[in-house]
Amino acid sequence: MSDRPFDLLTLGELLLRLSPAGVERLVRGDSFQKQVGGAELNVAVGAALLGLHTGLVTQLPAHDMGKFAKNKVRSYGISDDYFVYDQSSNARLGLYYYEYGAYPRKPKVVYDRKNSSFVYINEDSFPDEMYKATTCFHTTGITLALCENTRKTAIDMIRKFKESGTIISFDVNFRGNLWTGEEAKACIEEILPYVDIFFCSEDTARLTFKKEGTVKEMMKSFTKDYPISIVASTQRIVHSPKSHTFGSVIYDASRDEYYEEEPYHNIDVVDRIGSGDAYIAGALYGLLSSGGDCMKAVQYGNATAALKNTIPGDLPTSDLSEVNTVIREHNDKGPQSEMSR
Amino acid sequence: MSDRPFDLLTLGELLLRLSPAGVERLVRGDSFQKQVGGAELNVAVGAALLGLHTGLVTQLPAHDMGKFAKNKVRSYGISDDYFVYDQSSNARLGLYYYEYGAYPRKPKVVYDRKNSSFVYINEDSFPDEMYKATTCFHTTGITLALCENTRKTAIDMIRKFKESGTIISFDVNFRGNLWTGEEAKACIEEILPYVDIFFCSEDTARLTFKKEGTVKEMMKSFTKDYPISIVASTQRIVHSPKSHTFGSVIYDASRDEYYEEEPYHNIDVVDRIGSGDAYIAGALYGLLSSGGDCMKAVQYGNATAALKNTIPGDLPTSDLSEVNTVIREHNDKGPQSEMSR
Amino acid sequence: MSDRPFDLLTLGELLLRLSPAGVERLVRGDSFQKQVGGAELNVAVGAALLGLHTGLVTQLPAHDMGKFAKNKVRSYGISDDYFVYDQSSNARLGLYYYEYGAYPRKPKVVYDRKNSSFVYINEDSFPDEMYKATTCFHTTGITLALCENTRKTAIDMIRKFKESGTIISFDVNFRGNLWTGEEAKACIEEILPYVDIFFCSEDTARLTFKKEGTVKEMMKSFTKDYPISIVASTQRIVHSPKSHTFGSVIYDASRDEYYEEEPYHNIDVVDRIGSGDAYIAGALYGLLSSGGDCMKAVQYGNATAALKNTIPGDLPTSDLSEVNTVIREHNDKGPQSEMSR
Amino acid sequence: MSDRPFDLLTLGELLLRLSPAGVERLVRGDSFQKQVGGAELNVAVGAALLGLHTGLVTQLPAHDMGKFAKNKVRSYGISDDYFVYDQSSNARLGLYYYEYGAYPRKPKVVYDRKNSSFVYINEDSFPDEMYKATTCFHTTGITLALCENTRKTAIDMIRKFKESGTIISFDVNFRGNLWTGEEAKACIEEILPYVDIFFCSEDTARLTFKKEGTVKEMMKSFTKDYPISIVASTQRIVHSPKSHTFGSVIYDASRDEYYEEEPYHNIDVVDRIGSGDAYIAGALYGLLSSGGDCMKAVQYGNATAALKNTIPGDLPTSDLSEVNTVIREHNDKGPQSEMSR
């Protein structure tokens, strides 16, 4: 795409995820699945699977669990060039416990991410060249919310990337357990002047940013207040923890147009964690690989997110050929084979 | 609640349950899940999780499998004060094999519980103080049906508990493979004069007790024939082995009133075994913790049963905070988060 | 049935199947389930479980993986009398990789069956008595399609079995990755003069054999062109990878009658591989055990296929008593127990 | 060998074995390995793997666990022609719990085999032809010890097989938890007049049969008291639960000669259960396949037993080619490859 070595760099924390297998519960059982995740990691992985050259900017412990995380994400094809290792004896990998749901029992998350090596990330650990190394930079409200230091680091990095001509992508990803709506609004409004591609759900627009009107009206209003080019909003209908419908709408401010398609109905949800991040991965792939085709962003975003829901763990596993197949079948109204042979 | 050390004691057999994992079958495969269950155990565990102080009155082998059973149930928070250990060389833990179903294949149970240590239970093994140690005593038709000795022991214990002012709870739990309807009717009518809280399904009322009319009419008629205070009846609609709808109705004879609520629809059934017992656990918790509030019994019974359906094994795992959350969400018609974070 | 030692012999390749457990993917994960399958094997196993004396005619490697395959299929009750072992150092067991699907992700098959020991099968390895040893002989289009040698061997065997008075059963089982529709049509038309029982789906009749009209018209037209006695055609509706509806119609040329029943709706699909073969197993059992009762063939075919969908792996596991139970429940419109105790 | 259809039939109980995997314990853990075993079954399986045509004479439940047992043993290549199914509602598969040891903790067995379907075995269930169907018949002291009925049945069968010219093989296999030494001595002395091949350990000869002298003297003395042709005695040195040394000596009365070889030293013991039975399988193979070559019996007995110690479960898995390889390497004093490629 451009001549920069990376298409996409994301900044964020890499977490260890511990979940009982299948239908087992946190409060009992003798084993955990050992996985990794993290909103910005998930985006980098999803986009790498689709063919972008991506990397994560992060800090993680130098000990074996940091090495585990590195090995795992390398297997998904993203770069660890900007992994900084925390050599201190207190170095820790933030983690969370996750339990699958079954109606009427909801999925459950218990976080243990305080004081992880990531929250001590230091801008000075990264070379100046990094800021000119990528076409697009992405981070989320989670990184802003974690602590004073990550907030400052993220905002500084956004400014530096922007200055070097990098496209800035931002996902609000509001988490009530990390900060209040007021804090989120104040902080994010500080960075919106730098943002080119903005991901914000209808609920968040309404409840956190105090927007009013339809989802399309709210999306457009962001582009009036700030020099945002593209706003994307996903819609998820939860029929049960095992069945969702997923779609999205994207607004292109320069053309003043909305893009959407038929949602994916009754997805067989295996693991819904990371499907929003997979959407962003697909949407950024659509935009970056096409020079800004929002319809392609909708299609790749929706398909990548729908597929992610069928995969255990935070990370997507679908490469370009798989996503292309699903998009083609989604649009094909004729008879279809029931199996890929 | 009262000043007795236990809120609830139940009398019954503790069984080993052996099931192939997931979709595997009894007739093949190389491993079994190793769990414990038993109607009265399930009730004691469910009520303990909700906060009652409960215990099981039982006899089990002194060898390692008896120790396994003890360790397992202790982990669920119930007391083993009234566990009597069978030291004989013939001591055995009754067991059953269980296979999950998938339409059109039904779940399957194969019993191997004859001659277990439980059927040699002896009243004299238990101290007289036991009869004054609990607010409520519960047993089921299974214990009556197992053999002459368990029947006699159960009836004697019911009498002694009743004499000491204990609330008597009884669940018909009719099993055609243990006795005939006629035997069940004759035996249970012998103990109904002692029963305060009576659990009986519509089918059993009609087929075994030869009642006629609507389910509510049948429930009420029991209270006319016997000095029963409360009659509860559950309703389950089986859409497939993996999807049920569950609700119940409770009749309070003193107020001559029926209590019910909207059933839980399309429960994601993982394991339906023990969900009826979980209902009783919830209903008894509702009654005992409130001094007899039947609406609370309906709500806690339904929610506890619905939750149990989503849990593998006979035993529930939901504590008071989880059940409260599900009740609140069941009654809340507004938008809901799809996950507990 | 007859005085021949076998009721059914089938000719075909025995494959190793490697699948990630549950929802895991081929491109990651650390283990495979180790199973065996193969269209004609599946038929022989399914019919053996129902009580026929069946065997597979095949060639497989003499090394440990050939022994594994032998041990595994013996456990399902079929004979290995006609297993020929390839002692060469190149001997290999053909295999395929299989991944389960979840909407919108389809199940996926990757084959690695070229140059397996089976494709070097040699008629001379089998004794002449074999051709008089069975009431019915069955093979499929897959064996015809694998290579020149298996095609020639299969056709020769069909001729020899036919000459000895054996009933010939044939399933088109068209696979576009093995040959073209034209090749299939030409080859199969060469053997149709020998076929008594013909299994062909509506799609294949239309697309491969260029038939026109309704499915019933097409079925009948085969019996006009060739001396086929019975034509069977299955219908599957795929609601999602986890929910299918399955039914069939059978045409009896001598009576000029069609047989069908209410399909099995919304089957809880665990693994759809081999369900078509299970249908044939059930249908052949119905026909061979009754002297040609097509209604029995429909009932046993549908029930066996419906049940197979609920079982992991290619091979069915349902014996006669299980299939009889499902048939009885399928036809019983009254209230049913939800569990087999 | 002879023209009888079987080379070896054994009479005995088929047990379900439940063991925690690896180093886990009976008193905790969430799963069991699901295996089958039984002294006489183990012998029949071991000999079948070496190429004899063998079968087990037994009775087992008609329900799914009986089917499981049948499927499992069929996969090892033995016949189920003389499996009688107990259709009663009390039918049960005897079972035992097994836990591996690690010094200073010994392996542990907990039996639950009382009242199994086997103990109700009835001679009348078996056809008269059975008594002429095999070259050799084998049973053990366990079958004699289980109960009055199995003792009577075993003795009657021994007499009938003997009358038809069958070689009678018998293993004392003394188990102090089933009967006393006195009972064993009295009962076994009743059948020794019929026995041709007698397996008896040094300890049992001394403690149960009150023999005196060296092991060789004791072995010989049996052949003086009874018309026994061959006496075999194994020697096991237990260095730790994970390291044994195993050897044997065989006495041929007709030649008045002893046969032995260098023991297998420091065997890597994975599971020692069934290794004595594997010895008998190898020894009987040696004798029956050679017309009575005792040196071959020693070699195949020792090698098969040594190999069995390295295999989890009761059942051996080593076929003739594997046993031949081990015998060759055991006798080969030159350099050896460390791997079979």
Add this chain to the structure above:
Amino acid sequence: MSDRPFDLLTLGELLLRLSPAGVERLVRGDSFQKQVGGAELNVAVGAALLGLHTGLVTQLPAHDMGKFAKNKVRSYGISDDYFVYDQSSNARLGLYYYEYGAYPRKPKVVYDRKNSSFVYINEDSFPDEMYKATTCFHTTGITLALCENTRKTAIDMIRKFKESGTIISFDVNFRGNLWTGEEAKACIEEILPYVDIFFCSEDTARLTFKKEGTVKEMMKSFTKDYPISIVASTQRIVHSPKSHTFGSVIYDASRDEYYEEEPYHNIDVVDRIGSGDAYIAGALYGLLSSGGDCMKAVQYGNATAALKNTIPGDLPTSDLSEVNTVIREHNDKGPQSEMSR
């Protein structure tokens, strides 16, 4: 023993332990075993299994992982009466990652226990009655080393327990990654005036406490400097990560006598973590159950520790009957059965 409700209370942190199964490594693999441990917990569990009434004094998170820990330790039979739950949103369960070794690769531990709920433990959370509730109180240098707050709490509790006439047991358990030898020496010397039973290894006596002479001389010297009644010191010889020899010596100051026995040689080490704590459990059982018999302490300490080495996880699983069997066999020089039947 006394009329206090508990025989032993211990104060310490309860940790989650995450280990790859078997020979897998931290830096790769997809699952963790989910266990609990902690030096003082291990002691309480080991002593409870032997029959003492024990409990742990600790603080842990109120969320699901705290409940998991509670459920798990309850299954081992210890009391949770003095579990205080941290309701804060930062509540966390300290944890450590553990990898088994194989020569020349050593076992490895990575800690992540900073800022756990335990380090915020508050004396005021515990009732005054606690200090009179137990015959013996035990804690270790780990609790002293964790942080200022746990050190102060531990020392205060030691004083209060001592004042109420409780026997004080203390294990140095020096961990170089928690504090320096100088810090340890200074702090522990502050509490030695209160200690009755003192556990200290030879290395620690020499390197940390700067003692000189033989191990026996060093042990005795502690009793000269402080009013310590009993000093115990274990000796472990590591042949490889899978084979250790373990023994101990105990000094009784009042009798001025040393007690020891033949060590356990070449223990089959499965998991050496917690074996030192198991020693203490056994030794305290020996002392408390006998009124101070040091030889019994040596025997139960050594046997319990030797057995623990054969058990995966931190926690012992051996009850009194198992330990008694091992002691008897350890002292029995005659022939032994190789298996417990």
Add this chain to the structure above:
Amino acid sequence: MSDRPFDLLTLGELLLRLSPAGVERLVRGDSFQKQVGGAELNVAVGAALLGLHTGLVTQLPAHDMGKFAKNKVRSYGISDDYFVYDQSSNARLGLYYYEYGAYPRKPKVVYDRKNSSFVYINEDSFPDEMYKATTCFHTTGITLALCENTRKTAIDMIRKFKESGTIISFDVNFRGNLWTGEEAKACIEEILPYVDIFFCSEDTARLTFKKEGTVKEMMKSFTKDYPISIVASTQRIVHSPKSHTFGSVIYDASRDEYYEEEPYHNIDVVDRIGSGDAYIAGALYGLLSSGGDCMKAVQYGNATAALKNTIPGDLPTSDLSEVNTVIREHNDKGPQSEMSR
């Protein structure tokens, strides 16, 4: 080291390895561990873990199993820049079945690698720059032996790499199942003129190359016949499949000196496959990172090989810090901690 982008490129086949877990056997069981390996891959991985920048030159299928292999090896830190994907419908990943041994049962390998995508590797698929991209190039006799095409490709590549000034490393790795000793000798003598670093075992020198004398004499003689700089030879003593002793000697022709150290005795062997390749990885690391220090090569070779023996699978997992620790402990004769904390 040099300014070339890679330190080491290796040429070879990447195989799928399928092994039963632990002590299970190929001929039974229901699962396989899914791993990758290959002599030259193992070398590249081992050296990458130690810090070299390495890559594999290979061809593999474009389908999901090729992607699996790519993902897996990427997780070990080597480059896939020179992975060529076979898009043909016949593309296959060569594979082998592996079974662990236990004395007297040896480990066993069954190959199924014929006609894999690798054997169709085409020099033209690789860019000319590749030949100048690495400091060292390594391949083995396996690649030469596979088929005419791989032999020609390997020899051509060796020539081209040599011409560009690359250090050529070669391991004989003789496999009797791929070619005869005569074929091997003739072929390898053709490439020895290009080889700088030569790995050859004592047995192969004697049996294949017909060398005579001591191992040191034979090693030296190679350097007289050819312009080889360094010859390395490993020595393995197999005590049992679970215990080996491993050491090596390296000869430096320019200095005419031999380097060796005390072997690693009684290694706890978990999986010996790939330990010879790990030796080469360590030795090449030692040489390349030091500019040819043969003592460093011996130390890193031995330690890396010893460690690999303790790791399941073909691939090593030990990074520089782990290997350094083992080297330090191997040389340290003082007391050592038994655990890494």
